[in-house]
Amino acid sequence: MRVTSRVDAHTGQWFESSDGVKWWFDSGSLALDFAYTGGLGAADGRIDEPWEFLHSTADLDDWLAGRLPASPSSDRDIADAHALRGAITRLALSRSRDLPLAGTDIDLVNLYGATPDVPPRLDGGSRQAGRTEPRAAQALSTIARDAIALFDTSASGRIRACDGDGCSLIYLDTSRGGTRRWCSMQRCGNRHKVRAHRERHARTATGPGQAETVTRGSNAT
Template structure:
């Protein structure tokens, strides 16, 4: 569920882990969406993200309840820098623009750190190895972005088709005709506007 500052919430699946980070804020006019202020905010985002099976048992300063992820204040600042670079890179890709060199450096530097490590338990389950850090989380996100930009769906990175909505997603559907961030929000609003326009045209 994506929570908007106006109090509304709706289901939004951007299709990739790296794209899930974008709605936590952004550069310029997107700063009003800022949701990453302290370590617990980044831990909470990770726990609610598409990372499978949560982040396992853990705790300690800068961690969430039951989380194996420990984040420092500096890593929260790094998360905001990476997120803002991703905004520009993803919007540029959606518009067919070349990536900015500084944003590429930010992405590749984040990806160069060791990522979060998954492991197999004796019971046959998957869990995150303890000792996960904010840098490891950001590396995992950055590597996901590299895979997205170079993968089979890179040409399907799109912005929502609604006026005034800047949400970005990758269309992984088989037909490849996704237009909206969410049918529940922008898709439904478009249908309502189109219906009203048809009624107005019929009355003229």
């Protein structure tokens, strides 16, 4: 017997970069994962390039299915999803840059969070309490409540942008020591390791004297 939590969803999702490489990005937060369905940034980390995963109610249903299963969404739900996602996006960008959070976005997240969410449920009973499936609006409320916890001042120092060159993906650092630096070790973390290895190899191969000769020769040309 177990309790199914209000937020019993994993975090993280597969992305595909502009060069066709697929990689796993765990933002550390359900709300941030939701923001990355559009608006917050392209899969290659360029936040100035708009993209969109939620074109229709079917797209919203598919995204929720693996996280917060709900009954089919309506046109109103997809409009609400876009509005909530926009507020979360702007708050995440501000928090990652140590900028003040806009009151209008806070109000919007609070508004969605104040509506009924997906309730916890104790498995193993013989009767069904309430609806067999939550509504999509309840799933959105659950995401909003996750965002409220995410943007609380106690977590402000943990919302960061990736240290990778040219990457601006934002994540919640949930590591024990607060030492996470990369959007993904498969991607920017690995790129950093490869670059560092090549630099060490180059220094070892040339040596101080040879490196100086190469530098002088380059300057001469």
